[in-house]
Amino acid sequence: MEEIIEIEKTVTSEKHRAEQPADAKHTENPVRPKLETRGVNVFYGDNQVITDVSITMKEKSVTALIGPSGCGKSTFLRLFNRMNDYIKVFRKEGDICIDGKDIYSPSVHVEDLRKMVGMVFQKPNPFPKTIYENVAYGLRIQGVNDKNILDEAVEQSLKSAALWNEVRSNLKKSALALSGGQQQRLCIARALAVNPSILLMDEPASALDPIATAKIEELIHRLKEDYTIVIVTHNMQQAGRVSDMTAFFYLGKLIEYTETKKLFTSPENEMTENYITGRFG
Amino acid sequence: MKTKERIIEAGLKFSSLITVLTTLGILWVLLSQSLVFFGEVSIIEFLTSREWTPLFENKHYGILPLLAGTALTTFVAIAVALPLGITIAIYLSEYASAPIRNTFKPLLEILAAVPTVVYGFFALTVVTPFLKGILPELATFNALSAGLVMGVMIIPMVSSLSEDALRAVPNSLREAAYGMGSTRLQTAFRVLVPAASSGIVVSVLLAISRAIGETMIVTIAAGQQPNLTFNPMETVETITAYIVQVSLGDVPHGSIEYRTIFAAGLMLFVLTFILNNISYFVKKRYQQQYE
Numbered sequence: 001m002e003e004i005i006e007i008e009k010t011v012t013s014e015k016h017r018a019e020q021p022a023d024a025k026h027t028e029n030p031v032r033p034k035l036e037t038r039g040v041n042v043f044y045g046d047n048q049v050i051t052d053v054s055i056t057m058k059e060k061s062v063t064a065l066i067g068p069s070g071c072g073k074s075t076f077l078r079l080f081n082r083m084n085d086y087i088k089v090f091r092k093e094g095d096i097c098i099d100g101k102d103i104y105s106p107s108v109h110v111e112d113l114r115k116m117v118g119m120v121f122q123k124p125n126p127f128p129k130t131i132y133e134n135v136a137y138g139l140r141i142q143g144v145n146d147k148n149i150l151d152e153a154v155e156q157s158l159k160s161a162a163l164w165n166e167v168r169s170n171l172k173k174s175a176l177a178l179s180g181g182q183q184q185r186l187c188i189a190r191a192l193a194v195n196p197s198i199l200l201m202d203e204p205a206s207a208l209d210p211i212a213t214a215k216i217e218e219l220i221h222r223l224k225e226d227y228t229i230v231i232v233t234h235n236m237q238q239a240g241r242v243s244d245m246t247a248f249f250y251l252g253k254l255i256e257y258t259e260t261k262k263l264f265t266s267p268e269n270e271m272t273e274n275y276i277t278g279r280f281g
Numbered sequence: 282m283k284t285k286e287r288i289i290e291a292g293l294k295f296s297s298l299i300t301v302l303t304t305l306g307i308l309w310v311l312l313s314q315s316l317v318f319f320g321e322v323s324i325i326e327f328l329t330s331r332e333w334t335p336l337f338e339n340k341h342y343g344i345l346p347l348l349a350g351t352a353l354t355t356f357v358a359i360a361v362a363l364p365l366g367i368t369i370a371i372y373l374s375e376y377a378s379a380p381i382r383n384t385f386k387p388l389l390e391i392l393a394a395v396p397t398v399v400y401g402f403f404a405l406t407v408v409t410p411f412l413k414g415i416l417p418e419l420a421t422f423n424a425l426s427a428g429l430v431m432g433v434m435i436i437p438m439v440s441s442l443s444e445d446a447l448r449a450v451p452n453s454l455r456e457a458a459y460g461m462g463s464t465r466l467q468t469a470f471r472v473l474v475p476a477a478s479s480g481i482v483v484s485v486l487l488a489i490s491r492a493i494g495e496t497m498i499v500t501i502a503a504g505q506q507p508n509l510t511f512n513p514m515e516t517v518e519t520i521t522a523y524i525v526q527v528s529l530g531d532v533p534h535g536s537i538e539y540r541t542i543f544a545a546g547l548m549l550f551v552l553t554f555i556l557n558n559i560s561y562f563v564k565k566r567y568q569q570q571y572e
Contacts, residue, residue: 119460123453137461
């Protein structure tokens, strides 16, 4: 309890929590949060890895989660598509909502949730199938087998992921033959094919070279027009380049959450400042 | 110190040499005896004649009936072991919790530890009478019972190796599949089984190889009557069962009848050798896949 009080002095999310009821009155309000957490605690067994995190994220914005290794940012990201559910000792408290709806309520099917919330992982992980079948996968598991629909979705998704021109003549080739950067964009295309509204990215460029990284960042910029993006990154320059809002996590707590520009130029919290200036982490 | 090292090294080399020499010795006996056999019986007749009657007055030396018997019992065995083995592998690797897996796996492997002669009698005295209740025209010695029981015996081989292959699939692919909204079943069948396919193929090839070489069960339960048929209800004789029959019988050493078992043995050796080599190459490819 003491810890929480201490945090409340610094955490700006408290303000967001206060704002929330005002927003809720206008259900058609365009700034209503797409993603929202309220007082979230996460435990792995007896070990608390997330402590009282409340945050809201706007639709069609990019939010970067930064912080040193082990600060809980990846765990936090995975709350939004319930990828932590497979960890036996995982337990959470508090609410996690998408479009105002609690995604952990028993009426939500996790498979349906994940069709709405796509995810891109740290290491490119295409299936050992053809490029075409990778992108078509999400539709196929929903029972779509109409060739015209699949063709159209594959082309659109690859175009959205800025990969179409490089692979259009090789759609039947194995995805494993692509370069790392291409594989990652393929994974993005695969996620886009089922028409999600949210994209979670867990250090999507950390395994890529600078040129491939630049392409991914460019892509994030364009995807922002249609998707709400949450990205975990170790790279602060990257956070600065791609995101609108940045959340700094430390030891499972949300230390500071504000506009990216502000966080990197005039952070309110000393810990944030120390981290972004490279004094620790 | 130097001499001691050298003696140890020589000892190690000698031990491994014994196994190689044994294999070569077996091969030499098979080849030399078969060569004498093929001096008297043309290889064309051996491979194409549809009758195998070396122990009768009117001698024919066509391996096809024995090959058919082996193929038939093996086919029945694989028809049992493949679906069950893979289902068990998927269950153990993707569904079962660690405590369940740790109890179930050793229990399953007991199946492979049961002496084959016990399986043989089980097939003859339990399975066949039971099946006769359903299929009255079933012969007392038949390929079906022998194949079914042999299939049960090789389930652990398929399930254990397939499970290893499934568990070797990197977790990143499971995450990718679940992240796309796949159910567990979809993840298993659409992503993991294809990704582990080469390992699964290896497990099946080795199981086939084991079934082809299996002797006791088929000798006891499938019969000793060379029969060019693909009807599992009939009595058949496998290559291995024939070798047992002649080895234990009163056929004089050195006679042409006696040498047939070397030709049959060579056939068996070639079959399993080919299968083991295919699985070796498939395995090599699959080991590279995720490195």
